[in-house]
Amino acid sequence: MKVAKFGGSSVASSEQIKKAGSIVAEDTERKFVVVSAPGKQFDTDTKITDRLIELSYVEFNTKEYKSISDKIIERFAKIVHELDISNEILTEISEAIDTAASVETADQQRKTDILKSIGEDSCAKIVSRYLNTIGLNAQYVNPEEAGIIVSNEPGNAQILPDSYKTLYEMREQKGIMVIPGFFGFTTDGKLMTFSRGGSDITGSIVAAGVQADLYENFTDVDSVYVVDPRIIPNPEKVTTLTYKEMRELSYSGFGVFHDEALMPAFQAEIPVCIKNTNNPESAGTMIVSNKNEESRGVVGIASDTGFSNLYVSKYLMNRELGFGRRLLQILEDEGISFEHAPSGIDNMSVIIRDDELTAEKELSVINRIHEELNPDTISIDYGFAMVMVVGEGMMSAVGIAEKSTAAFADANISIEMINQGSSEVSVMFGIRKDKLHKAIKALYNKFFN
Numbered sequence: 086m087k088v089a090k091f092g093g094s095s096v097a098s099s100e101q102i103k104k105a106g107s108i109v110a111e112d113t114e115r116k117f118v119v120v121s122a123p124g125k126q127f128d129t130d131t132k133i134t135d136r137l138i139e140l141s142y143v144e145f146n147t148k149e150y151k152s153i154s155d156k157i158i159e160r161f162a163k164i165v166h167e168l169d170i171s172n173e174i175l176t177e178i179s180e181a182i183d184t185a186a187s188v189e190t191a192d193q194q195r196k197t198d199i200l201k202s203i204g205e206d207s208c209a210k211i212v213s214r215y216l217n218t219i220g221l222n223a224q225y226v227n228p229e230e231a232g233i234i235v236s237n238e239p240g241n242a243q244i245l246p247d248s249y250k251t252l253y254e255m256r257e258q259k260g261i262m263v264i265p266g267f268f269g270f271t272t273d274g275k276l277m278t279f280s281r282g283g284s285d286i287t288g289s290i291v292a293a294g295v296q297a298d299l300y301e302n303f304t305d306v307d308s309v310y311v312v313d314p315r316i317i318p319n320p321e322k323v324t325t326l327t328y329k330e331m332r333e334l335s336y337s338g339f340g341v342f343h344d345e346a347l348m349p350a351f352q353a354e355i356p357v358c359i360k361n362t363n364n365p366e367s368a369g370t371m372i373v374s375n376k377n378e379e380s381r382g383v384v385g386i387a388s389d390t391g392f393s394n395l396y397v398s399k400y401l402m403n404r405e406l407g408f409g410r411r412l413l414q415i416l417e418d419e420g421i422s423f424e425h426a427p428s429g430i431d432n433m434s435v436i437i438r439d440d441e442l443t444a445e446k447e448l449s450v451i452n453r454i455h456e457e458l459n460p461d462t463i464s465i466d467y468g469f470a471m472v473m474v475v476g477e478g479m480m481s482a483v484g485i486a487e488k489s490t491a492a493f494a495d496a497n498i499s500i501e502m503i504n505q506g507s508s509e510v511s512v513m514f515g516i517r518k519d520k521l522h523k524a525i526k527a528l529y530n531k532f533f534n
C-alpha cells in the first residue's frame with residue numbers, strides 16, 4: 086500500500102491534475118492520496134494559499150475582498166470546467182470562503198488558518214470527484230474524520246501521537262481516500278494548519294498511520310539534487326538519502342520537502358520517495374534509514390538567507406558559570422528561538438532568523454543583556470546566509486572541513502563562523518548573504534564537479 090502526496094505544482098491546473106490522476110490510476114497500491122492547494126503554474130503566478138491568506142486580512146464584502154475572492158473562484162472554476170466535473174463544487178467553495186471570512190473575530194490567526202485550509206480542502210474534493218470520472222472509486226476524507234490531531238498552534242501546528250489510530254482503521258475501507266494536506270484538528274475540534282509547505286507533513290502522517298510500504302511525494306523535479314537547482318542549473322541528482330541527511334538539508338533550505346515531514350515516516354520506518362509528476366518514470370530520490378551504498382562524505386549543500394548574528398563578548402566569559410544559559414534564557418523569555426550558538430573563550434554568537442526579531446524584541450534583548458550580563462561588547466549583525474554541507478559519511482571521511490574552507494578561500498569569500506553539529510552529519514558556515522551564490526558554486530565544484 087502506498088501513500089501518494091501531490092504538491093501544489095502537481096495540482097496547479099487541470100492538466101497537472103490529469104497527470105496526477107493517471108499516476109494514481111496506474112498503480113492499485115496507491116490507495117491514499119494527499120493533495121496540496123493549487124500552486125504556481127508559472128513563476129509570476131500566485132498560489133491559492135497566498136490568495137487565501139491575503140483575503141483573511143481584508144474586510145469582508147468590500148471591493149478588495151470581492152476582487153481577491155473572485156480570483157480564487159476563477160482559478161477553481163477553470164480547473165473544474167476543464168476537468169469536466171459538476172460546478173456545484175464552486176458554490177460550495179465560495180460559501181466556505183464567505184462563511185470563514187465573514188466571522189467577526191479577535192483571533193486573526195485562527196481566521197487565517199480556516200481560510201488557508203480551504204485551498205487544500207477544495208482541491209481534495211475536486212481531485213476525488215475527478216478520479217471518479219476516470220473510473221476510480223475515490224472518496225474525499227476530511228482530516229477530522231481521518232483523526233489527524235494536532236496541537237493548538239495556528240499556522241504552526243504539531244502532530245500529536247494520537248493521530249494514527251483512525252488512519253490505521255481506514256486501511257480496510259474500499260476505494261481510494263483523498264485527504265487534504267496542510268491541516269488537522271485539535272482535540273477540541275479547532276482547525277489548525279501546519280507551517281507553510283505542510284502538506285508534506287500530512288502525507289507523512291497518513292503514511293505512518295496506515296503503515297504504508299512507501300510514501301511517494303510527487304513534485305515538479307526528477308529528484309532531490311545535491312544543491313538547489315535554482316542556484317546551479319542541472320546539478321547532480323541524489324539517488325538515496327538517509328532521514329537524518331534529508332532533515333538537515335530540508336531544514337537548511339532544500340524546500341523540496343518539509344523538514345518536519347520526516348519524523349512520522351522515520352518513526353514508522355516508511356521509506357519516502359520524491360518523484361516528478363511531470364516525469365513519473367524517473368526513479369526519484371529514496372529517503373531511508375540506512376544506505377547500503379558506500380558514501381563519499383558529502384551528499385548535499387543547502388543554504389538559506391535571512392539570519393542575524395547576536396554577538397556578545399566579555400573578558401573571562403569562560404569562568405562565568407551560567408553565562409551561556411542566562412543569555413539564551415533572555416532570548417527564551419522574549420519568545421525568540423535560535424538556530425546555532427557557536428562560542429569562543431570570551432565570546433558567544435547566537436544565530437537567529439530575522440523573522441524572529443522585531444525592533445521591539447531586539448531592544449528589549451539588548452537592554453537585558455547589558456543589565457543582566459554586563460558584557461564588554463554586544464552587537465547584532467544582519468544579512469547573513471548559512472551554508473550547510475551535509476552527509477552521514479562525514480563521520481568517517483577525512484578533510485571535509487578542509488575541502489570546504491578551501492572552496493571558500495578559492496572564491497575569496499570570508500567565513501564569518503563555522504559550526505560542526507555534534508551529530509557529525511553537517512558542517513555549517515556563516516557568510517555574508519551577497520556571497521551566497523558564489524559560495525554554493527565553489528562548494529559544488531569542489532565536492533561534485
Ligand SMILES: Nc1ncnc2c1ncn2[C@@H]1O[C@H](COP(=O)(O)OP(=O)(O)O)[C@@H](O)[C@H]1O
Pocket residue numbers: 091092093094095121124282303304305306308309310311312313314315338339340341342
Ligand atoms: N536540492 C533541491 N532539489 C530539488 N528541488 C529543490 C532543491 N532545493 C530547492 N528545490 C525546489 O523545490 C521545488 C519543489 O518544491 P515545492 O515548490 O514545494 O513543490 P510542490 O509544489 O510540489 O510542493 C523545486 O521546484 C525546486 O525548485
Ligand SMILES: N[C@@H](CC(=O)OP(=O)(O)O)C(=O)O
Pocket residue numbers: 091092093094121122124132134135204266267280281282283284285
Ligand atoms: N499550500 C500550502 C501547503 C503546501 O504544502 O503547499 P506546497 O505543496 O505547494 O508546498 C502552502 O502553500 O504552504
